[in-house]
Amino acid sequence: MRVFSSLKRSQKEAVGLLQIGTFLEYFDLMLYVHMAILLNELFFPKTDPHTASLLAAFAFCSTYVLRPFGALLFGYIGDHIGRKPTVIITTMMMSISCVIMANLPTYAQIGIAAAWLVTGCRIMQGLSSMGEIMGAEIYVTEITKPPAQYPAVALIGIASYIGAVAALGIVSLVTHFGFNWRIAFWIGAGIAVIGSMARTRLRETSEFLTKRRKLTKRLEDEGGNTKGSPSKVILTQKLINEEKIGRKTFWAYFIVYCGWPLSFYLAYMYFNQPLKEVYGYTSEEVIFHNFLLSIISLVIISLLCAISCKTHPLKILEIRGKMSLFLSLLLPIAIMKSSNHFHIFLIQTLILLTALSPIPGVSVFIKYLPTLKRFTAASFVYALSRAIMYLITSFSLVYLTKFLGYYGLWLILIPVNIGFLWGVRHFEELEKDIILESKRRSKIKPSPKVSQGS
Numbered sequence: 001m002r003v004f005s006s007l008k009r010s011q012k013e014a015v016g017l018l019q020i021g022t023f024l025e026y027f028d029l030m031l032y033v034h035m036a037i038l039l040n041e042l043f044f045p046k047t048d049p050h051t052a053s054l055l056a057a058f059a060f061c062s063t064y065v066l067r068p069f070g071a072l073l074f075g076y077i078g079d080h081i082g083r084k085p086t087v088i089i090t091t092m093m094m095s096i097s098c099v100i101m102a103n104l105p106t107y108a109q110i111g112i113a114a115a116w117l118v119t120g121c122r123i124m125q126g127l128s129s130m131g132e133i134m135g136a137e138i139y140v141t142e143i144t145k146p147p148a149q150y151p152a153v154a155l156i157g158i159a160s161y162i163g164a165v166a167a168l169g170i171v172s173l174v175t176h177f178g179f180n181w182r183i184a185f186w187i188g189a190g191i192a193v194i195g196s197m198a199r200t201r202l203r204e205t206s207e208f209l210t211k212r213r214k215l216t217k218r219l220e221d222e223g224g225n226t227k228g229s230p231s232k233v234i235l236t237q238k239l240i241n242e243e244k245i246g247r248k249t250f251w252a253y254f255i256v257y258c259g260w261p262l263s264f265y266l267a268y269m270y271f272n273q274p275l276k277e278v279y280g281y282t283s284e285e286v287i288f289h290n291f292l293l294s295i296i297s298l299v300i301i302s303l304l305c306a307i308s309c310k311t312h313p314l315k316i317l318e319i320r321g322k323m324s325l326f327l328s329l330l331l332p333i334a335i336m337k338s339s340n341h342f343h344i345f346l347i348q349t350l351i352l353l354t355a356l357s358p359i360p361g362v363s364v365f366i367k368y369l370p371t372l373k374r375f376t377a378a379s380f381v382y383a384l385s386r387a388i389m390y391l392i393t394s395f396s397l398v399y400l401t402k403f404l405g406y407y408g409l410w411l412i413l414i415p416v417n418i419g420f421l422w423g424v425r426h427f428e429e430l431e432k433d434i435i436l437e438s439k440r441r442s443k444i445k446p447s448p449k450v451s452q453g454s
Contacts, residue, residue, distance in 0.1 A: 259356020
């Protein structure tokens with residue numbers, strides 16, 4: 001793309017390394033997510049379909065419920081030590097969890113302990129993926145500037161989609177040819193190690209280092225320069241706390257990030273049980289079905305990335321949000337009218353086409369968070385939005401559909417869609433304020449003096 005010609009070689013190399021790491025991280029994370037329909041039968045006791053749906057929801061949500069705590073931990077590391085160490089640590093955590101999963105005994109071998117152990121591994125994977133993708137997106141945001149910044153940061157998100165597609169491809173091959181499912185996790189563990197090694201070549205971002213130098217200078221000016229003293233620790237935190245996050249901006253950021261978990265669950269998880277029970281799909285066929293969907297999703301998000309080179313990403317998100325709201329109103333009727341698996345596939349494709357993803361506007365949202373709180377704030381909001389939304393969607397949809405039919409989907413879909421559009425609109429107003437302020441400064445800028453001899 002021509003827009004990337006403005007990037008320096010070091011910037012392009014950093015984007016490439018972070019893409020590789022994000023791809024590897026999400027390959028590992030999504031292995032279990034998309035094998036869950038098969039692995040839940042191995043690690044959880046056999047039950048009736050309703051209980052099976054709840055157990056599947058529990059296994060799925062275990063990846064996300066403790067992410068806010070991971071966000072606080074890795075946010076502290078990212079904001080106080082650096083962006084680079086965080087993305088290396090999280091990739092190694094993913095590798096360790098994959099090694100454990102590859103060797104984990106099943107429910108038939110050790111009973112309920114298998115369910116608890118697999119849940120623990122999923123929690124570890126959720127924590128590590130939390131620090132990884134936000135660290136990568138923040139890193140690229142801080143080393144680039146618009147307009148190249150928009151597609152450059154979006155490429156990190158695309159790498160996570162490619163990782164999910166690759167994971168589904170491996171899972172589909174393993175299950176289709178009857179290979180041992182543990183092979184997939186051994187592949188994932190090896191891939192995570194490679195990702196950790198690749199990221200050691202990264203340098204810390206200049207924006208973060210500049211802010212830390214300014215903080216150190218202020219500490220010296222205000223007398224808190226005794227290394228390790230309590231006064232230095234207290235003063236450091238005081239100076240960091242001076243950077244404020246607007247309350248409205250915080251909530252707009254949170255609501256925008258609530259959209260993707262809902263879209264993801266509806267597209268990939270919600271229809272798995274109906275495909276098996278109504279249309280007679282096997283677990284292997286459901287996995288391949290989702291693999292095709294993941295390819296479609298990757299193509300869509302890649303096109304949005306390309307469009308962001310010419311069109312402001314917030315305008316793209318606004319249009320997509322309106323399309324999603326329109327689809328939400330028709331979705332219950334479309335599901336009830338569906339009569340074969342192709343109709344279900346078409347509905348899932350439409351959900352992915354109008355998905356409430358923050359990509360390609362991620363860098364716009366991140367830059368409105370203060371630098372020395374950026375990692376903690378961004379990762380905490382990201383984690384909290386997913387923890388809440390996956391809990392709401394995976395559990396409540398079981399009961400909403402049971403008691404209200406498919407019209408129960410409106411109780412979640414419509415509020416989330418309206419919230420997404422409001423959040424995008426808030427950031428559009430912030431962007432307009434910056435443009436107006438820039439124009440105002442350019443008008444009052446003193447004109448160059450004219451020589452007397454002219």
